[in-house]
Amino acid sequence: MSSVYQPLGSHFVDGRYVNDEAGEAIPVIYPADGKVFATVHGATPAIVEQAISGAVAAQKEWAELTGTERGRVLTRAAAIMRERNRELSELETHDTGKPMSETLYADAASGADALEYFGGLAGTLTGEHIPVGQGDFVYTSREPLGVCVGIGAWNYPIQIASWKAAPALACGNAMIFKPSEETPLSALKLAEILIEAGAPAGLFNVVQGRGEVGASLVSDPRVDKVSLTGSVPTGQKVYASAAAEMKHATMELGGKSPIIIFDDAHLDNAVSAAINGNFYSTGQICSNGTRVFVQDGIRDAFLQRLSERMKNAVIGDPMDDATTIGPMISDRQRQIVLGYIAKGREEGARLVAGGNAIDGEGYFIEPTVFADVKDDMIIAREEIFGPVMSVLSFSDEEEAIRRANDTEFGLAAGVFTNDLARAHRVAARFEAGTCYINTYNLTPVEAPFGGSKMSGVGRENSKAAIEHYSQLKSVYVCVGDTEAAF
Numbered sequence: 001m002s003s004v005y006q007p008l009g010s011h012f013v014d015g016r017y018v019n020d021e022a023g024e025a026i027p028v029i030y031p032a033d034g035k036v037f038a039t040v041h042g043a044t045p046a047i048v049e050q051a052i053s054g055a056v057a058a059q060k061e062w063a064e065l066t067g068t069e070r071g072r073v074l075t076r077a078a079a080i081m082r083e084r085n086r087e088l089s090e091l092e093t094h095d096t097g098k099p100m101s102e103t104l105y106a107d108a109a110s111g112a113d114a115l116e117y118f119g120g121l122a123g124t125l126t127g128e129h130i131p132v133g134q135g136d137f138v139y140t141s142r143e144p145l146g147v148c149v150g151i152g153a154w155n156y157p158i159q160i161a162s163w164k165a166a167p168a169l170a171c172g173n174a175m176i177f178k179p180s181e182e183t184p185l186s187a188l189k190l191a192e193i194l195i196e197a198g199a200p201a202g203l204f205n206v207v208q209g210r211g212e213v214g215a216s217l218v219s220d221p222r223v224d225k226v227s228l229t230g231s232v233p234t235g236q237k238v239y240a241s242a243a244a245e246m247k248h249a250t251m252e253l254g255g256k257s258p259i260i261i262f263d264d265a266h267l268d269n270a271v272s273a274a275i276n277g278n279f280y281s282t283g284q285i286c287s288n289g290t291r292v293f294v295q296d297g298i299r300d301a302f303l304q305r306l307s308e309r310m311k312n313a314v315i316g317d318p319m320d321d322a323t324t325i326g327p328m329i330s331d332r333q334r335q336i337v338l339g340y341i342a343k344g345r346e347e348g349a350r351l352v353a354g355g356n357a358i359d360g361e362g363y364f365i366e367p368t369v370f371a372d373v374k375d376d377m378i379i380a381r382e383e384i385f386g387p388v389m390s391v392l393s394f395s396d397e398e399e400a401i402r403r404a405n406d407t408e409f410g411l412a413a414g415v416f417t418n419d420l421a422r423a424h425r426v427a428a429r430f431e432a433g434t435c436y437i438n439t440y441n442l443t444p445v446e447a448p449f450g451g452s453k454m455s456g457v458g459r460e461n462s463k464a465a466i467e468h469y470s471q472l473k474s475v476y477v478c479v480g481d482t483e484a485a486f
């Protein structure tokens with residue numbers, strides 16, 4: 001079955017939609033009713049070849065432009081994205097099941113921020129002049145890497161595509177983006193918009209497919225960089241493949257992040273952060289604070305206030321503006337989450353809210369809270385990637401920091417306290433790339449975002465992303481004679 005959302009072609013290569021129906025048919029399902037509303041085909045080797053050779057050619061032309069000229073295209077694309085925000089949000093809601101109350105603000109809007117920010121930076125990317133004595137000097141220039149591959153997860157499809165494309169293009173690279181096979185549609189819209197904004201054909205391409213299409217892009221010798229947003233196991237494979245040819249890599253991977261709430265914290269703010277950090281996007285967010293450590297003195301009040309506020313969640317039709325919790329991306333992901341909930345019960349965690357799938361059409365599940373969770377329980381150790389909060393208790397600061405850091409992951413961490421000296425002390429000791437004091441899960445484009453430990457390498461957003469999409473060349477200039485020993 002097709003709908004208004006059926007794209008004109010599965011892939012966007014060399015400035016236009018292309019199809020090759022020899023590729024595997026991939027149904028696109030609306031998670032709120034489980035029905036297929038579009039179909040795309042996985043890229044065949046011929047499509048991948050067309051995308052890479054087109055990108056190689058377009059990159060050369062694009063890198064000849066001034067940064068200001070490149071930036072102009074990106075900022076125009078940002079403006080088009082904002083004009084079409086509602087249309088793009090409706091598409092994203094169909095692709096992901098996330099409610100309009102989220103997609104209207106956090107998806108294309110965040111993508112537009114990235115295009116605008118890096119569009120503004122493009123003209124400022126310069127090198128340095130470094131005096132080295134005797135009138136000699138070294139100058140550096142910041143050069144593009146070449147062809148970059150972006151590979152996306154299914155939770156923030158157009159945001160991920162834009163967060164990767166914007167810095168890549170600003171630096172003078174071309175990009176081939178492979179969306180998640182679960183959410184193939186909105187990256188195609190970004191490709192359309194970039195062409196409309198004046199990008200050359202072939203500069204930003206979208207090819208569809210499952211992991212093997214991603215793997216074939218990463219291993220192609222003409223590709224210079226790969227940026228993946230996905231799980232740790234996929235990151236390990238992709239990073240290894242990139243390393244084999246010494247390619248640049250950015251890995252935005254999973255997490256099991258802590259939020260530490262001290263007795264003196266503002267109760268409702270801490271509850272808000274725990275709700276945002278566990279149930280926004282039905283819990284399908286990499287940086288979620290899924291281990292909520294609550295100090296003994298505030299634990300009962302926290303659980304009581306949380307339980308009261310959980311009753312205000314509006315679960316249902318994602319197209320209804322009042323809905324605050326949509327379905328999960330797929331029944332498969334819902335089953336994984338239900339499996340974790342069953343393990344939590346078996347291991348003796350106390351179910352405070354939720355715990356069940358919701359009968360009927362679509363992949364809905366109740367937002368779930370476990371209390372009395374212990375550090376060694378599976379629900380406290382593994383990334384669940386669904387709406388399941390684990391509440392743990394602690395008595396002192398030292399203990400909280402040690403337990404918060406006792407994880408292989410290091411994506412994000414948050415602390416709630418009114419004692420600012422303590423807040424900074426705790427933030428300094430967090431083993432995590434993205435930390436929060438008295439808030440959680442905000443990702444403004446101006447600030448670096450990314451993980452440490454197994455949660456990844458590299459940073460997205462901010463000026464830091466420029467380092468990951470460009471390389472420095474040093475040129476030594478001698479103004480005197482060159483001497484030699486003989």
Ligand SMILES: NC(=O)c1ccc[n+]([C@@H]2O[C@H](COP(=O)([O-])OP(=O)(O)OC[C@H]3O[C@@H](n4cnc5c(N)ncnc54)[C@H](O)[C@@H]3O)[C@@H](O)[C@H]2O)c1
Nearest residue numbers: 152153154179180210211214215230231234252253254286
């Ligand atoms: N750190 C971040 O910014 C961030 C953001 C969102 C999601 N995530 C993480 O993503 C995961 C959920 O997303 P997912 O289930 O789509 O992840 P996934 O790892 O299953 O897939 C991610 C992407 O990689 C592709 N892929 C799979 N195998 C590949 C291979 N061998 N070579 C190349 N590409 C391959 C997939 O097709 C998909 O496009 C969670 O772990 C979540 O924490 C991280």
